[in-house]
Amino acid sequence: MPNQEVKPVDTKRIKEMLDRRKAKMKRYLSYCAHCSLCAESCFLYTEHHKDPQYMPSYKAINSLGKLYRKRGKVDRKLLTEMKGIVWRNCVLCGRCYCPIGIHIPSMISFARTILRSQDIYPQLDEVSSESWL
Amino acid sequence: MIDFIRGQLISISLIIFILGLIYQVIQFFRLTKKKEWVYPPVEVKSEKKTAGKWVSLCLASLNGTMWKTDPQMTVMTSIFHVLLIAVPIFLLGHNMLLHQSWAVSLWSLPESVTDILTLVVVICVAFFLARRLFLARVRAITGLYDYVILLIALAPFLTGYLAYRQWFNYDTVITLHILAGEVMLITIPFTKLGHMLFFFLYRFFIGSEYSFAKGARAWS
Numbered sequence: 001m002p003n004q005e006v007k008p009v010d011t012k013r014i015k016e017m018l019d020r021r022k023a024k025m026k027r028y029l030s031y032c033a034h035c036s037l038c039a040e041s042c043f044l045y046t047e048h049h050k051d052p053q054y055m056p057s058y059k060a061i062n063s064l065g066k067l068y069r070k071r072g073k074v075d076r077k078l079l080t081e082m083k084g085i086v087w088r089n090c091v092l093c094g095r096c097y098c099p100i101g102i103h104i105p106s107m108i109s110f111a112r113t114i115l116r117s118q119d120i121y122p123q124l125d126e127v128s129s130e131s132w133l
Numbered sequence: 134m135i136d137f138i139r140g141q142l143i144s145i146s147l148i149i150f151i152l153g154l155i156y157q158v159i160q161f162f163r164l165t166k167k168k169e170w171v172y173p174p175v176e177v178k179s180e181k182k183t184a185g186k187w188v189s190l191c192l193a194s195l196n197g198t199m200w201k202t203d204p205q206m207t208v209m210t211s212i213f214h215v216l217l218i219a220v221p222i223f224l225l226g227h228n229m230l231l232h233q234s235w236a237v238s239l240w241s242l243p244e245s246v247t248d249i250l251t252l253v254v255v256i257c258v259a260f261f262l263a264r265r266l267f268l269a270r271v272r273a274i275t276g277l278y279d280y281v282i283l284l285i286a287l288a289p290f291l292t293g294y295l296a297y298r299q300w301f302n303y304d305t306v307i308t309l310h311i312l313a314g315e316v317m318l319i320t321i322p323f324t325k326l327g328h329m330l331f332f333f334l335y336r337f338f339i340g341s342e343y344s345f346a347k348g349a350r351a352w353s
Contacts, residue, residue, distance in 0.1 A: 024164060024352050031331050032325065033325050033328055034271070035210075036271045036274060037199055037206065052270040052272075057274050058273055058274050094342070097343055098343075100335060101332065101341065
């Protein structure tokens with residue numbers, strides 16, 4: 001298994017990937033009203049005692065949103081935190097509802113793609129401090 | 134400065150508002166494309182229904198919606214958005230100014246009614262502010278930007294109410310009212326207030342489980 005800790009983050013590659021989908025993703029992020037009405041549509045949110053970290057908008061804003069805010073200039077520590085958000089807190093079931101019509105799964109999926117480009121992804125033999133679900 | 138706010142800035146803000154919205158619509162159609170295949174593939178004719186059956190079907194369709202999960206928010210946000218548009222358009226004072234400038238005006242609501250409706254808008258904004266402050270899930274995604282946008286939405290109505298009541302110095306308050314309206318118009322196309330336009334574009338044109346119409350477009 002590749003060592004996820006050693007390789008430096010290729011911020012240039014992250015920026016290129018962010019720029020390629022900038023038009024759609026930045027629009028989604030900027031038109032999010034931060035209303036939290038998507039919360040109840042996520043079964044992970046409802047089953048985790050309504051923990052805001054499982055809210056679809058929270059996941060999108062704190063993964064892809066952070067990548068765009070920092071313009072791709074992120075370190076491995078931040079990417080590892082995002083790994084938990086996009087893989088542990090979301091299963092991409094597509095159930096999330098947004099009154100404005102923002103497609104949240106595509107944002108989480110794109111964030112996963114960016115993390116994978118930096119060799120950051122959940123490993124089956126990883127010993128994690130808490131279960132994945 | 135005051136002459137600028139009451140004069141040219143009105144035209145500038147209207148131009149920015151209209152051109153900004155047109156730009157966003159053009160960008161939306163440029164960034165999306167017509168889908169080759171749209172569900173359902175054939176037109177399904179619906180059976181004839183009695184009035185009672187139609188009403189019960191409409192009520193049943195609310196089952197999986199926000200009305201069930203968050204009825205207070207559904208009511209408050211619906212009232213807020215209807216009044217946000219209706220109150221300025223059917224306000225007597227605005228229609229008198231329109232008539233003076235362009236010899237056209239719309240039908241106006243009685244002033245006592247618009248007075249109360251303006252207060253209702255202020256109460257709705259207070260509800261949204263309370264949500265942001267006291268609900269954990271809203272607080273988790275709230276920042277300074279959200280409070281500023283709430284203020285931008287509130288300011289025209291609050292200053293308009295104060296101006297109508299002639300509380301404080303009228304000239305100052307009315308100038309602030311005009312400025313608040315201009316700021317709102319300028320910021321709509323470029324901030325999350327743009328959901329005014331994008332709600333319709335995304336929910337009617339982009340295909341998804343929650344599309345209102347056929348959703349014949351997709352992101353390219």
